[in-house]
Amino acid sequence: MPNSTTVTEFLLTRFSDVWELRVLHAMLFTIMYLATLMGNFLIVTITSLNQSLHTPMYFFLRNLSVLDMCYISVTVPKACVVFLLDNRVISMAGCAAQVFFVFLFAYTELLLLTIMALDRYVAICQPLHYPVIMKHRVCVQMTLASALSGVVYAGLHTGNTFQLSFCQSSVVHQFFCDVPSLLKLSCSDTFSNEILILASAVLVGGGCFAFITMSYICIFSTVLKLPTRGERGKAFSTCVPHILVVTVFVISSSAVYVKPTSTSRTIQDMITSVFYSIVPPFLNPIIYSLRNKQIKEAIRRVMSRKLYSRKL
Template identity: 45%
Template sequence: LQTKYQQRQKDTISHFEIEDQNFTVVVEFILLGFSDLPKIQGVLFGIFLIMYMTILLGNTLIIIITKTDPSLQTPMYFFLGNFSFLEICYTSVTLPRMMMNLWTKKRNISFLNCALQLCFLLMLGGAECLLLAVMAYDRYVAICKPLYYSLIMNSKVCIQLVVASWISAMPIVIGQTYQIFSLPFCGSNKLNHLFCDMPPLLKLACGDKFMNEFSIYADAVVFAMVPFLLILGSYIKIITTILEMPSTTGRYKAFSTCSSHLIVVALFFGSAIITYSIPKSNNMSGMDKVLSLFYTIVIPMFNPMIYSLRNKDVIAALKKILPK
């Protein structure tokens, strides 16, 4: 009888342990990242370190010259300086953490840090989309309404547009992040991604995710699709106006002032649209990582080069502050 009683106690304890395991509260996630490539962790760390230093140096130089050079005290370069600062912040949300994981080989991230990373990533990503739309509007006014440019794009309006770009997404993104991390997470806590992002997090979440998925698409429409359509509309009017110019030199000069911005828009929105529109499957996880690297690291690294190499004013300003 004593043996049967002890066996019944063991079965009861095991039953409760299984139940507890099914409803375990997730306190941290594991970012798998490049764990499937153990032999090149050091190489990847070196590559990411060089890329991060390039991003910091290039964008910092753009900020310095747009603030100090008298010839660059115009709305276009005011927005460019803010965009460069935004790129530094946007990259710093993910890249230092990725490098730390590669260096220490510890890929765990706490529940709170993952929520903060996602919140800042979405907030800064939304701000970048809005600021790109503001920069397109600035080029539209400069080319299509040149006589009213100084009146429309005065310093007060420029500051208001930049502040609106930075803060517009904040309340919605904070609410969306709270919704996602309010979901119960069951089973595995391994995120098959480089950083905390919405699609891999929703894969691990349990319960009814319809409202979360709906809010993701709604936010994508507001903070990505609407700015993209505004940019597209602006450039349709810009190109139409440029083609109507009688002078070939005037057409070339007008197009050269917005070609750099157009390249950045195409790269950023193109990679982001592909990332979030392709079918999600385990076989595509590697492609998701590459594309996410492209719009979070590669584009911010090349943006200063795109703006400087295609802009004579920026090149002249850089020559003033850089050694011969």
């Protein structure tokens, strides 16, 4: 195009240019990041060391925790650097890497949450068939299939985005590289890209959310038939947190990726992006550990062993 230069690097956007607010945002992001890493690492450690937690439910929870640590590490460290330093530059390769890994981990997390809903459905609605259906080999295969299909999904969207020409502004109106913000910067026709994003979001996100919703309708109808209040409470305590995480994740990501890019507002999209890129990894260890009696009991045992060994 005439009178235009090809973009070779991008500039990420802060929530504010006021220094005090930049420090505050960096502190909040850092606290959430460290809390996410520690909480998920604790779940991985506890579920790995405790033999009683070597079940399909905790196998998926352990994988979800590993995924969450990777997912939040894609965006938050770079965002904190952008908040605190004057350098907001991210290279084309770094931007493409962020897009790829955000898609990979978000897609895989959604599939893993869907598999966890299936696990709870079989455990509550078909308990006699649970050992046969949810074998360890089957669990490993489903997890690997989610990750491998995530690589294909992320590669498709990343390649489709970075085949475009970027010759307008280099400012990405987001604290990390995401596709809707990048499409605004392209001087190519982005209609096919928007259709691909919309179709994949509806098929993958909508399909997984529909499956999870149907699973929990069946679960709740079964739980309500349980004879004692204690059994109902135990079943609800494992299901309700899962629904909360899935709802926040799906609604916030849909708010950014499903609507047309031309109607996006920068600050609103940046805040919404926090709810699907940072909040779910942050909430998962809090919800699953604080509301789960088995994990709390396992933590108490580990802590008591350490205290006992120190006394000796």
